[in-house]
Amino acid sequence: MLPRLLRTYLHPYTGLLVCVLVLQFAExxxxxxxxxxxxxxxxxGVATGDTGYIWRMGAFMLGVSLAQGVCTVLATYLAARAAMSMGRDLRGEVFDRVSGFSEREISAFGAGSLITRNTNDVQQVQMLxxxxxxxxxxAPFMALGGIFMAVTRAPGLSWLIGVSVPILLVAVGLIVGRMLPLFRSYQDRLDAINRVMRxxxxxxxxxxxxxxxxAETERFEGANTDIARVGERVGQLFVLLFPLVMLVLDVTIVGVIWFGGHQVGDGDVEVGTLIAFMSYLMQILMGIVMASFMTIMIPRAAVCAERISEVLATPPTITSSPDAVDTFPTPGTVEMRDVTFVYPDADARVLAEVSFTVQPGTTTAIVGSTAS
Incomplete structure (x- = not known):
């Protein structure tokens, strides 16, 4: 559901997203x-004492950094514009569909759930x-580019990447896999607390x-406690993720310093190359960290997209007929013959074979929310 929803509502903003992609690649x-x-x-420069080379390359690095900052600012602005526009369109579409719902559809979803789907659920997709x-x-540009540059600069240390990256991917995959059902449960409990409050x-x-x-205070406390427990379990997994990532990162850095120091001592690797390799290794692992952060958001957004799609895919049961009579040239009589009314899935009819006539200038009403 999530890819289909994004493909449909991001299509008008393809140009903005292409510009974001180009700017992020440059960054x-x-x-x-x-x-x-x-x-x-x-x-x-430093090793040879060439001060002029240090100044020239330092100025060039400053220019590259400024260009990187400009690309980042522009990419963030365009990404925010595309995301907020998509969220606006999606909220408007959900609102229009809910506005045409009859009591049957509103009761099936629940008013609280419909409010959540048009606010929190859309916000989760928009944030994604x-x-x-x-x-x-x-993340993939940084990880793949970092791997290529690190292997090119110091092939003798590239085996450290082959050890640390798979370990990190497996650990992140196990944690995120346990989060998916919790996110679905969290959204259901958010529906419940909104329903009780409403x-x-x-x-x-x-x-x-x-x-x-x-009694109502106890009822709200029960719903509040349920959502808090699920949130705590999600938080426990979430706080476990980053210490685990930092542990793998720190152990890998120690390995680079240890084995790289020996290669520097043997003259196989220069000091600058070792420092560059460490920088590339940081970029590789940080790319994986960013991807892992996104994998935490994707399951929740997928659940929200499924809930939004359920609303958009539900047609109203009460619709206007194309040939419906909506104007009367002259006052007339409205007559009902053997009218029956029944709620969906009800065991018995509320009204059965009711006949009546409404004369001009009079009013006839069925009083009560249960048609009693």
């Missing part, structure tokens, strides 16, 4: 180029688009009249 290329320039300054355009796009606000006079404040 990543600049980020990958900076460690190489830094290594050259160390190996060719925003973060994907700013982080998820750069019912209490709507029926506040009845609650006070029958002195039911205590």
């Amino acid at each position: 990543v290329m600049a980020s990958l180029y900076l460690p190489t320039l830094n290594a050259d300054i160390i190996d060719k 688009v925003m973060m994907s355009a700013t982080m998820l796009v750069t 019912e209490q606000l709507t029926g506040i006079r009845v609650i006070r009249a029958f002195v039911r404040e205590g």
